Amino acid sequence: MKKYIFLIILLISISVSSQTDQEILKKIYTQSLTNGKSYHWLNHLSNQIGSRLSGSLGAERAVAYTKEELDKLGLDKVWLQPVMVPRWVRGAKEYAFIETSPGKTTTVNICALGGSIATPALGLKANVVEVKNFEDLEALGKDKIEGKIVFYNRPMQADLINTFAAYGGCVNQRYKGAVEASKYGAIGVIVRSMNLRLDDLPHTGSMTYADTSIDKRIPSAAISTNDAELLSTMLKLNSSIKLYFKQSCKQLKDVQSYNVIGQITGSEYPNEYMIVGGHLDSWDLGDGSHDDGAGVVQSMDVLRLLKASGIKPKRSIRVVLFMNEENGLRGGKKYAEVAKQKGENHVFALESDSGGFTPRGFSFDCNDASFNQVLSWKPLFKLYLIHYFEKGGSGADVGPLKTDSNVLAGLRPDSQRYFDHHHASNDTFDAINKRELELGAATMTALVYLFDKYGINPISNQETIKD
Amino acid sequence: MKKYIFLIILLISISVSSQTDQEILKKIYTQSLTNGKSYHWLNHLSNQIGSRLSGSLGAERAVAYTKEELDKLGLDKVWLQPVMVPRWVRGAKEYAFIETSPGKTTTVNICALGGSIATPALGLKANVVEVKNFEDLEALGKDKIEGKIVFYNRPMQADLINTFAAYGGCVNQRYKGAVEASKYGAIGVIVRSMNLRLDDLPHTGSMTYADTSIDKRIPSAAISTNDAELLSTMLKLNSSIKLYFKQSCKQLKDVQSYNVIGQITGSEYPNEYMIVGGHLDSWDLGDGSHDDGAGVVQSMDVLRLLKASGIKPKRSIRVVLFMNEENGLRGGKKYAEVAKQKGENHVFALESDSGGFTPRGFSFDCNDASFNQVLSWKPLFKLYLIHYFEKGGSGADVGPLKTDSNVLAGLRPDSQRYFDHHHASNDTFDAINKRELELGAATMTALVYLFDKYGINPISNQETIKD
Numbered sequence: 034m035k036k037y038i039f040l041i042i043l044l045i046s047i048s049v050s051s052q053t054d055q056e057i058l059k060k061i062y063t064q065s066l067t068n069g070k071s072y073h074w075l076n077h078l079s080n081q082i083g084s085r086l087s088g089s090l091g092a093e094r095a096v097a098y099t100k101e102e103l104d105k106l107g108l109d110k111v112w113l114q115p116v117m118v119p120r121w122v123r124g125a126k127e128y129a130f131i132e133t134s135p136g137k138t139t140t141v142n143i144c145a146l147g148g149s150i151a152t153p154a155l156g157l158k159a160n161v162v163e164v165k166n167f168e169d170l171e172a173l174g175k176d177k178i179e180g181k182i183v184f185y186n187r188p189m190q191a192d193l194i195n196t197f198a199a200y201g202g203c204v205n206q207r208y209k210g211a212v213e214a215s216k217y218g219a220i221g222v223i224v225r226s227m228n229l230r231l232d233d234l235p236h237t238g239s240m241t242y243a244d245t246s247i248d249k250r251i252p253s254a255a256i257s258t259n260d261a262e263l264l265s266t267m268l269k270l271n272s273s274i275k276l277y278f279k280q281s282c283k284q285l286k287d288v289q290s291y292n293v294i295g296q297i298t299g300s301e302y303p304n305e306y307m308i309v310g311g312h313l314d315s316w317d318l319g320d321g322s323h324d325d326g327a328g329v330v331q332s333m334d335v336l337r338l339l340k341a342s343g344i345k346p347k348r349s350i351r352v353v354l355f356m357n358e359e360n361g362l363r364g365g366k367k368y369a370e371v372a373k374q375k376g377e378n379h380v381f382a383l384e385s386d387s388g389g390f391t392p393r394g395f396s397f398d399c400n401d402a403s404f405n406q407v408l409s410w411k412p413l414f415k416l417y418l419i420h421y422f423e424k425g426g427s428g429a430d431v432g433p434l435k436t437d438s439n440v441l442a443g444l445r446p447d448s449q450r451y452f453d454h455h456h457a458s459n460d461t462f463d464a465i466n467k468r469e470l471e472l473g474a475a476t477m478t479a480l481v482y483l484f485d486k487y488g489i490n491p492i493s494n495q496e497t498i499k500d
Numbered sequence: 501m502k503k504y505i506f507l508i509i510l511l512i513s514i515s516v517s518s519q520t521d522q523e524i525l526k527k528i529y530t531q532s533l534t535n536g537k538s539y540h541w542l543n544h545l546s547n548q549i550g551s552r553l554s555g556s557l558g559a560e561r562a563v564a565y566t567k568e569e570l571d572k573l574g575l576d577k578v579w580l581q582p583v584m585v586p587r588w589v590r591g592a593k594e595y596a597f598i599e600t601s602p603g604k605t606t607t608v609n610i611c612a613l614g615g616s617i618a619t620p621a622l623g624l625k626a627n628v629v630e631v632k633n634f635e636d637l638e639a640l641g642k643d644k645i646e647g648k649i650v651f652y653n654r655p656m657q658a659d660l661i662n663t664f665a666a667y668g669g670c671v672n673q674r675y676k677g678a679v680e681a682s683k684y685g686a687i688g689v690i691v692r693s694m695n696l697r698l699d700d701l702p703h704t705g706s707m708t709y710a711d712t713s714i715d716k717r718i719p720s721a722a723i724s725t726n727d728a729e730l731l732s733t734m735l736k737l738n739s740s741i742k743l744y745f746k747q748s749c750k751q752l753k754d755v756q757s758y759n760v761i762g763q764i765t766g767s768e769y770p771n772e773y774m775i776v777g778g779h780l781d782s783w784d785l786g787d788g789s790h791d792d793g794a795g796v797v798q799s800m801d802v803l804r805l806l807k808a809s810g811i812k813p814k815r816s817i818r819v820v821l822f823m824n825e826e827n828g829l830r831g832g833k834k835y836a837e838v839a840k841q842k843g844e845n846h847v848f849a850l851e852s853d854s855g856g857f858t859p860r861g862f863s864f865d866c867n868d869a870s871f872n873q874v875l876s877w878k879p880l881f882k883l884y885l886i887h888y889f890e891k892g893g894s895g896a897d898v899g900p901l902k903t904d905s906n907v908l909a910g911l912r913p914d915s916q917r918y919f920d921h922h923h924a925s926n927d928t929f930d931a932i933n934k935r936e937l938e939l940g941a942a943t944m945t946a947l948v949y950l951f952d953k954y955g956i957n958p959i960s961n962q963e964t965i966k967d
Contacts, residue, residue: 063659191935192530194884230934391858391914393885417661418860420887447858447914449935467697468658468916 054413054486058479060342062417065475070337072467074102074330075389079320079462086147086317087357088120088288095313096291099329099354103295106337110298113291116367118357120288121147123317124281127254129223131267132158132275139267141260143223144235144318145280146207147360148242149253156279157182157221157252163268166206167213179218182276184268185210186225186261189452196448197387200227200455204238211253212243222253223276225261227452233257234457237316239360254278292364293354297336299485301347306372307381307485308351309335309477312358312365312430319460323451327389327470329354331444334474335481342478346485348380355430358386362429369433380489383442383477384428388454390446391469392476394421398441403489410483419476421445440489444477521880521953525946527809529884532942537804539934541569541797542856546787546929553614553784554824555587555755562780563758566796566821570762573804577765580758583834585824587755588614590784591748594721596690598734599625599742606734608727610690611702611785612747613674614827615709616720623746624649624688624719630735633673634680646685649743651735652677653692653728656919663915664854667694667922671705678720679710689720690743692728694919700724701924704783706827721745759831760821764803766952768814773839774848774952775818776802776944779825779832779897786927790918794856794937796821798911801941802948809945813952815847822897825853829896836900847956850909850944851895855921857913858936859943861888866907870956877950886943888912907956911944 052060065071078085078095085091096113103111127145130138145151162178164170165187170178185206189199204227211222226236235255242250256264267274293313299305311328315321332352339346355364372379383395394414397404407422414420427441435441446469454460519527532538545552545562552558563580570578594612597605612618629645631637632654637645652673656666671694678689693703702722709717723731734741760780766772778795782788799819806813822831839846850862861881864871874889881887893899894908902908913936921927 062661066659192533194529194939196935391916418888421885449858449939450933453933466917466920468663472661472916 054483057342057344057482058413061338061478061482062475064338064341065334065471065478066468068341069334069471069474071330071334071470071474074333075322075326075465075470076462078326078329079322083320084317085313085315085321086121087118087290087314087360088285089317092290092314092356096293099293099313099333103293103333103352106295106340108295108297108336110296112294114294114367114371115289115291116356116363117287118290118363119361120285121360122283122285124151124283127278127280129254129276129278131264132277133267133271141264142233142235142257143254143278144237145282146224146240146253146255147237147316148240148284149211149280149282150250151281151283152221152252152279156277158275158277159220160273161264161268161276163265170213170217175217178214181219182221182223183210183214183219184223184264186265188225189227189229191229196229196452199229200452203227207238207255208240211240211251212245215245215249215251219251221251221278223278224253224255226255226258227455228258228457229452231258231262233259234459236456237318238456252280254280290356292356292368294351295336296349296351297339297346299348300345303349304378305348306351306377306379307348307481308353308379308431309383309481310353310355310430311385312356313354314357314359316359316456318456318458319454320462321460322462322465323388323454323460324456325358325386327465327473328385331385331470331474331477335478338474338478339482344482348485350481350485358430365430366433372434379434379439381440381484382427382431382434383444383480384431385444385473385477386428386430387444387448388446388451389465389470389473390450392419392444392446392473394419394445395442395480396423396425396427396445398427398435400438403440406487414479417472417476440484442480444473446473521950524809524811524949525880528805528945528949529942531805531808532801532938532945533935535808536801536938536941538797538801538937538941541800542789542793542932542937543929545793545797546789550787551784552780552782552788553588554585554757554781554827555752556784559757559781559823563760566760566780566800570760570800570819573762573807575762575764575803577763579761581761581834581838582756582758583823583830584754585757585830586828587752588827589750589752591618591750594745594747596721596743596745598731599744600734600738608731609700609702609724610721610745611704612749613691613707613720613722614704614783615707615751616678616747616749617717618748618750619688619719619746623744625742625744626687627740628731628735628743630732637680637684642684645681648686649688649690650677650681650686651690651731653732655692656694656696658696663696663919666696667919670694674705674722675707678707678718679712682712682716682718686718688718688745690745691720691722693722693725694922695725695924696919698725698729700726701926703923704785705923719747721747757823759823759835762803762819764806764813764817766815767812770816771845772815773818773844773846774815774948775820775846775898776850776948777820777822777897778852779823780821781824781826783826783923785923785925786921787929788927789929789932790855790921790927791923792825792853794932794940795852798852798856798937798941798944802945805941805945806949811949815952817948817952825897832897833900839901846901846906848907848951849894849898849901850911850947851898852911852940852944853895853897854911854915855913855918856932856937856940857917859886859911859913859940861886861912862909862947863890863892863894863912864907864909865894865902867905870907873954881946884939884943907951909947911940913940
């Protein structure tokens with residue numbers, strides 16, 4: 034019997050190795066589109082578990098579920114990597130209104146920013162000063178800001194094609210808005226949601242107090258884009274209107290959580306590691322389907338698709354589901370720290386954390402030799418409408434793994450709809466298209482297959498000693 | 501005063517002509533993304549007017565509305581082109597169930613196919629024979645089909661990347677299913693909806709009776725993909741189950757309708773026509789936002805964007821909003837017929853009728869010289885992530901304009917989500933993303949700008965005599 038199994042494995046190996054890259058890619062895409070698991074997994078993660086903020090019950094259940102599912106795949110190794118994570122809780126639903134005169138109010142949609150302190154228990158009411166950026170704060174000075182609520186209202190730039198660039202141009206209002214405003218005596222901060230469209234949903238996200246002393250910390254919330262427009266218009270008509278808001282969020286003690294890791298051990302270079310990953314935690318308003326349930330299930334499916342396509346990798350391929358990308362990056366840092374302690378050689382890392390939309394390609398953080406190698410594979414991807422291969426960032430969780438010679442990459446899906454959902458209550462499963470998700474998983478698998486087959490940074494590979 | 505206006509126009513002309521193509525494209529995209537009208541127009545067309553099947557009140561109102569809006573743009577000419585169109589009405593909502601034994605029924609979701617006759621007033625109940633294609637009919641023969649309902653259940657092929665290819669591989673079941681089944685004595689036809697995902701929505705679409713005599717015509721309906729799966733499973737368990745369905749649709753007399761046309765007259769070659777268009781009619785189940793409200797408003801915006809970007813075209817640019825693409829193509833045929841009568845030289849025609857999703861590029865129906873010219877512009881589009889330039893079809897409405905030397909083109913948006921909505925009740929405005937729609941309008945405008953500037957088919961242009 035053993036002999037037969039050996040023969041079958043041998044025959045599969047021969048048949049795979051004699052296939053062209055075109056044939057292998059075709060197999061991977063077909064497998065993902067006709068027999069993919071990503072959508073099924075995401076359905077469970079989103080609809081059975083739901084939001085998964087670090088330290089929450091959802092996060093705990095997501096760790097257990099994804100570990101269990103990886104266990105079923107017949108990988109060589111599946112384990113949990115402990116990591117201490119921050120725990121912030123939103124508390125009761127936030128409430129806010131604009132008061133034009135005593136008793137005359139208009140409710141607006143807000144949500145606390147992740148990491149913010151609460152308002153006083155009875156809420157906070159004050160005049161509002163609208164600014165576009167930190168320079169405006171300086172120009173206004175303490176006189177005009179002290180005792181007021183600062184309203185950051187710089188919209189995302191609509192004429193940037195890549196919406197992540199528009200996000201990058203705005204997010205300092207959210208992340209550092211409280212720190213900067215408190216320097217001028219502001220007592221609260223309201224930030225226009227990072228959303229390119231006009232709607233009623235506030236978008237949360239992380240903020241920092243940096244080294245602001247505890248007594249100087251001020252509560253900070255996001256307001257929907259429609260209500261940001263409303264507030265701005267009302268301020269133009271009457272600068273003495275007031276804003277009231279109330280939130281009861283709280284930073285609790287750090288708790289134990291985990292990165293979830295699965296591995297196919299390499300047949301030739303088991304000590305060279307290639308990882309694919311996304312983050313398991315998500316903000317608490319939606320169910321985190323795009324951010325980053327999609328990246329989680331796609332990364333899991335990469336290992337399954339390799340196996341299902343009969344590919345036996347030469348290097349060790351790991352899926353890493355990182356905990357706490359959203360408000361601490363503890364999982365990404367921990368993974369890199371442990372890898373360093375163990376002297377593990379991470380030659381490649383691919384992250385999917387830009388939504389589950391139609392994949393367009395990848396951005397790379399690597400040297401020219403590796404990038405040219407990638408460009409030589411471009412024709413293989415043309416059939417699948419994968420055309421974007423550019424140098425640029427990779428992803429927050431894999432970032433700490435960067436070395437001079439390795440390759441970091443980020444999947445780049447179509448970005449137009451992403452910020453309609455990002456960190457808001459409509460980041461939910463119904464916004465996911467099954468085929469788009471599956472095309473992403475296949476595209477990631479194809480890149481992993483090619484890098485495993487041809488090696489990373491060919492010069493350094495010549496020096497690799499076989500285990 | 502007149503002198504000043506002249507000077508201003510001259511200055512604008514000089515400033516535009518001294519700009520590089522990169523700068524002009526940047527201007528077009530920025531204008532569309534920050535000041536586009538497509539989304540506003542589509543909101544009205546979808547939410548104030550709604551579905552627009554040929555001959556319906558909606559179609560009539562859509563003609564009036566789009567004419568009115570074109571009138572406001574300050575074009576050189578706006579007019580209605582009369583065309584007689586068929587009028588088919590659905591009547592009361594269809595009803596269907598599977599009967600496993602007398603009195604034991606399960607309701608399923610169906611809708612009549614466009615052009616189908618009604619069932620008898622009390623409905624139709626019969627045994628069901630499932631087939632995948634017309635060859636199956638032949639293999640089964642009259643014996644096994646006569647007196648039964650034929651159930652076409654060939655799914656769209658999931659592993660095709662271009663979903664239009666998957667549609668092309670299936671749609672003969674819908675279009676010719678009744679003709680073929682009636683040859684073997686079938687009394688009704690049920691077709692699996694042309695939808696790649698599993699859901700509860702039936703998708704309508706046109707069907708033909710070709711030259712089938714009136715007494716041999718059989719009613720034909722689409723069933724949702726979920727219910728197609730259900731029916732198929734139940735048939736496997738018990739081949740003697742029956743299907744009941746009832747529909748009261750009707751083909752009425754042809755009625756008068758219109759193509760809506762607007763024109764910017766060319767400054768150098770006014771007798772060379774370049775057109776952009778989409779179809780104004782839509783199926784009646786949703787509001788036709790993707791099919792083809794998107795193409796209508798994008799085409800309208802092309803002329804507005806040219807003007808707003810200070811481009812004064814050399815050739816005459818027309819927007820043509822075609823009537824009756826869905827169930828007759830009368831508008832497209834009429835436009836070509838009139839153009840021929842008038843001896844109008846249509847050097848270029850671009851159609852947008854593949855949904856309002858993120859544009860990926862164009863397909864072209866043209867000679868090699870023109871196609872190579874297009875390829876030379878590819879680098880200009882890279883910034884906008886427009887990468888798809890392939891030979892292939894253009895569009896149904898512009899098809900009749902084909903000559904040996906002109907260029908026909910079709911906008912190619914991302915196709916993954918299109919058939920989730922196509923011809924179904926969820927082809928509605930909420931499935932439209934504003935930026936995706938605007939990127940499409942800008943991409944169309946950029947192509948029109950380049951073809952106008954550099955000419956179509958340079959060889960024949962040398963022979964062009966200035967008007």
